[in-house]
Structures are given as C-alpha cells and as structure tokens.
Amino acid sequence: MEDKVIQNIIHLGVILVLVIILLVTLIFTGILGCNIVPTGCDIYYSVLKGGAPSILIAYGEGGLGDHVKLENVLNDRDILNAKVRSIEIEKLSYGNINDYDMIIVEEARQICSGKLKVFESFVNSGGRLVWTGDAGTELCPGDSFLLENEREGGDSEKIIGPWARRDFDKQLSFDKFLGINYKGNYCELVKCDLTTETGRIEITNDKHKLTLGISPSLTYKGDFAVVDDTGNSRIVAVLDYGTEFIGESNGQQWLEQEKKYNFGQRLPFIVTSGVGERTAYYAVPIESFGKQDQQYKALIEQMYYGLLYK
Numbered sequence: 001m002e003d004k005v006i007q008n009i010i011h012l013g014v015i016l017v018l019v020i021i022l023l024v025t026l027i028f029t030g031i032l033g034c035n036i037v038p039t040g041c042d043i044y045y046s047v048l049k050g051g052a053p054s055i056l057i058a059y060g061e062g063g064l065g066d067h068v069k070l071e072n073v074l075n076d077r078d079i080l081n082a083k084v085r086s087i088e089i090e091k092l093s094y095g096n097i098n099d100y101d102m103i104i105v106e107e108a109r110q111i112c113s114g115k116l117k118v119f120e121s122f123v124n125s126g127g128r129l130v131w132t133g134d135a136g137t138e139l140c141p142g143d144s145f146l147l148e149n150e151r152e153g154g155d156s157e158k159i160i161g162p163w164a165r166r167d168f169d170k171q172l173s174f175d176k177f178l179g180i181n182y183k184g185n186y187c188e189l190v191k192c193d194l195t196t197e198t199g200r201i202e203i204t205n206d207k208h209k210l211t212l213g214i215s216p217s218l219t220y221k222g223d224f225a226v227v228d229d230t231g232n233s234r235i236v237a238v239l240d241y242g243t244e245f246i247g248e249s250n251g252q253q254w255l256e257q258e259k260k261y262n263f264g265q266r267l268p269f270i271v272t273s274g275v276g277e278r279t280a281y282y283a284v285p286i287e288s289f290g291k292q293d294q295q296y297k298a299l300i301e302q303m304y305y306g307l308l309y310k
Contacts, residue, residue: 034309041309045101053101053308057086058119063109064133064185064223065285070106073290079297080304089115097122101308106132106285112140113165116174123177128307129279132286133225136174137162137182145253146171159254178281179233179273183226183255183263189247194222199239201269208236209306210270210280215295224283227268237270239283280307 034041045053055074059067067086074082087096089108092115097103103122105111116136123129139145139162146164148154151171161182163175175181186192201218203211220239226247229235245263249255271281280303289296 052083054099055082055084056097056100056103057084058089058092058103058105058108059086060089060108060110063107063135064225065106066287067107070287073287079290079300082304092118094118094121100127102128102130104130104286105135108135110138110140111136113143113167113172116172120177123274123278130303131178131281133284134182134185161254176230176232178279180227180229180268180271180281183228184252185223185225187223188250189226192223197221199241202238202240204238205236209310210302211236212302214298214302218295222284222288226263227283229268229271233271233273234277235268235271238266239269241265241267
C-alpha cells in the first residue's frame with residue numbers, strides 16, 4: 001500500500017514537472033502570457049531571468065528617433081524606471097543579445113541584412129522586438145533589394161520594399177516578419193508642418209495587450225513612417241489622417257519617381273506580428289509619447305507590460 005502511494009506521488013511529481021516545463025515553454029515563446037497564473041510574471045523573471053526584464057536599445061545613425069532620449073524616457077521613474085542599456089547595431093551579434101528580454105530598434109535607418117537576421121533569431125528564440133519608424137530602410141554596401149518576380153507569385157521587376165532583401169541566393173523577407181511594407185516618411189512624401197496636428201491615433205482593438213486602457217483617440221503631431229500591412233499582421237492602432245493621404249515619391253527606390261500615391265486615410269500605426277505577437281511595430285519613435293501627458297505615456301507602459309507581462 002505504501003509503495004503504491006509513493007509510486008502515485010512520484011507520478012504526480014513527474015506530471016507537475018512536465019506541466020511546469022510546458023508552461024515555461026509556452027510563456028517563453030509568447031503563446032501564453034506569464035500572467036496565466038497568479039504572480040507568474042514575478043516568478044518567471046525573478047527565478048528564470050534573475051530579476052526585472054532587461055531592455056536593449058539598438059541604434060545606428062540617422063532616421064526617426066533619438067536613442068538617448070528614449071533611454072531617458074524608459075529610465076524615468078514616473079513612467080517605467082526600466083532596466084535599460086543602449087548599443088550600436090553594428091556591435092550586435094547572436095551571442096551578446098541573449099540576456100535581454102526586449103530589444104527596441106530606432107534611430108537606425110541603415111541596417112545591414114546580416115543584422116536583420118540577428119533580430120529574427122532573437123525573436124525566434126523567445127525575445128520581444130519593438131521596431132520603430134524607418135529603421136532598416138536603407139541598405140548597407142553589398143546588400144541588395146528583393147524584386148517582386150524573385151518572390152513566388154510575383155511577375156514584376158519592381159523593388160518590393162526596403163525590408164525585402166536578397167541574401168545571396170536566398171530571400172530575407174523581413175517585411176513579412178514585421179507584417180508591413182515601408183513606403184516612406186510622412187515629411188518626405190509631403191511638405192509637412194509639425195507644429196499642427198498630423199492626425200489622430202485611433203485604437204482599433206481596445207482589448208489588445210498593447211492598447212488596453214488607452215484613450216480611444218489621441219491627437220498626434222510629428223513625423224511618422226507610412227507603411228502598408230502585408231496581410232499577416234494585426235493592426236491594433238491607426239493614424240487617422242482625416243482625409244485621404246496623397247503623397248509624392250521622393251527618392252524611394254521602391255516607388256515610381258515623381259508619382260503621386262494615395263496611401264489611404266487610416267494608416268497603420270501600431271502593428272503586431274508573429275507567433276504570440278512577440279514583434280511590435282510603431283510608426284513613430286517611442287520617446288515621442290513620453291514628452292506628452294499621461295494618456296500618451298500609457299502607450300509606453302502598455303508596450304512594456306503588454307509584451308513582457310502578458
């Protein structure tokens with residue numbers, strides 16, 4: 001009798017260990033949030049990660065954003081007081097990003113194809129990625145764009161966009177990875193006045209982890225990246241321009257030159273993609289929300305807690 005009880009206890013112990021391993025795996029991959037069990041996030045980060053979530057800001061030169069201002073905003077005690085470090089993208093490698101839970105990429109217009117693969121690997125290994133604005137829309141020497149007829153179903157020699165690259169004899173479809181295709185920056189496509197309202201941030205899913213509790217409509221002033229969704233993403237917020245946004249190409253190699261384009265009225269502003277929505281795209285630099293009142297700062301808080309704690 002005692003042997004049977006001991007055997008049952010052992011079986012229950014094995015099952016419990018397997019359940020814990022399964023939960024950790026599902027949380028790690030983003031399929032389940034760490035809040036699936038009470039105090040689960042605290043246990044996950046304190047026991048398995050050794051403390052609070054760590055954030056890495058990856059930056060380069062040029063493009064939308066200011067990595068110094070972003071680090072100051074994330075360190076602000078009134079916003080997050082997060083554990084943050086900044087590093088130049090050229091110094092990134094597969095090995096030196098493994099200790100971080102989230103990477104935010106901004107002020108990095110030029111990103112080499114090899115570094116894009118590092119970011120993909122980071123997400124595929126369980127990390128959370130926040131891509132912003134026009135990051136990675138300029139090639140490095142030796143990189144090349146992918147043409148439409150080089151992708152299955154395409155029949156044109158037009159460039160797909162800056163995030164679709166040719167990687168030797170393979171394809172690097174970072175546009176599909178993000179779930180969007182970059183067209184250009186607002187102030188490159190039209191003459192802009194950043195002192196007046198550009199549009200309104202409209203929340204399309206008020207129950208989503210990145211927008212939960214956010215005001216459904218917020219005024220926005222400033223430059224932003226104009227993107228199209230590729231159909232394999234989830235748009236959780238748009239920028240309502242108020243009317244159809246008509247822009248003219250201005251040096252973008254993936255657009256016909258001196259041609260006017262109708263990009264629509266409701267432009268993707270916050271977009272998520274991938275298994276467990278571990279990747280989030282913001283059309284503007286994250287620190288632009290920190291300069292305004294609390295309802296804007298809440299967007300930063302939801303980015304942090306939504307990606308790391310839910």
